[in-house]
Amino acid sequence: MTLLACSKIAWALGVIAWYVIRLPFERKAKRAQVADARHRTLREMVLLSISTLGLGIVPAIYAATGFPKGLTYALSPVQVMAGICVFAASLWLFWRTHRDLGRNWSVTLEIKDAHQLVTGGVYAYVRHPMYSAFFLWAVAQALLLPNLVAGPAGLVGFGILFAFRVGREEAMMRQTFGPAYDAYCARTRRIIPGIF
Numbered sequence: 001m002t003l004l005a006c007s008k009i010a011w012a013l014g015v016i017a018w019y020v021i022r023l024p025f026e027r028k029a030k031r032a033q034v035a036d037a038r039h040r041t042l043r044e045m046v047l048l049s050i051s052t053l054g055l056g057i058v059p060a061i062y063a064a065t066g067f068p069k070g071l072t073y074a075l076s077p078v079q080v081m082a083g084i085c086v087f088a089a090s091l092w093l094f095w096r097t098h099r100d101l102g103r104n105w106s107v108t109l110e111i112k113d114a115h116q117l118v119t120g121g122v123y124a125y126v127r128h129p130m131y132s133a134f135f136l137w138a139v140a141q142a143l144l145l146p147n148l149v150a151g152p153a154g155l156v157g158f159g160i161l162f163a164f165r166v167g168r169e170e171a172m173m174r175q176t177f178g179p180a181y182d183a184y185c186a187r188t189r190r191i192i193p194g195i196f
């Protein structure tokens with residue numbers, strides 16, 4: 001098997017593992033009643049689609065067909081190893097964030113019945129550790145798929161979702177939790193502990 005084939009398989013296994021981690025939480029979260037879905041808008045659906053395109057569809061087409069051809073470069077074993085390590089770190093963080101957020105988690109922006117503000121576990125270090133995990137996934141994709149479109153597509157797709165969502169998510173949390181959320185914001189950064 002070529003290094004490229006190994007790298008594509010590692011990427012695909014990472015995506016499958018992410019889904020396996022998410023599935024049980026998705027089931028649980030569906031059971032929790034939604035108290036405020038005002039933020040679950042068409043805009044949110046468009047952002048989610050852009051992110052899915054960049055992290056899922058564009059790289060899957062490349063992995064399966066090599067499209068877009070001509071924009072592919074040679075891989076090194078070091079790059080593949082780095083990609084695997086970053087994906088592993090991302091999956092670990094995904095699992096932790098889902099566990100810490102529990103029934104408060106949702107795919108789009110919404111407030112559940114009896115929604116609790118989570119500030120412990122990995123949420124003690126940053127306000128959006130699940131988004132940190134998505135960025136790590138996107139970096140892993142850029143390392144594992146040696147194509148100038150399919151590689152960075154995840155960073156672009158998820159970057160757009162993050163940029164257009166995070167301010168609204170924080171406004172929604174502030175509206176719901178008031179001073180408790182302000183205090184939480186005062187002691188944490190968004191996605192990189194102590195930096196950003």
Ligand code: SAH
Nearest residue numbers: 104106108109110116117118128129130131
């Ligand atoms: N931005 C967070 C959570 C993503 S899931 C992260 O990256 O880890 C999105 C949902 O999580 C939002 O609808 C919001 O209701 C909820 N949420 C976000 N931060 C939260 C927190 N600190 N405590 C409880 N729920 C939170």
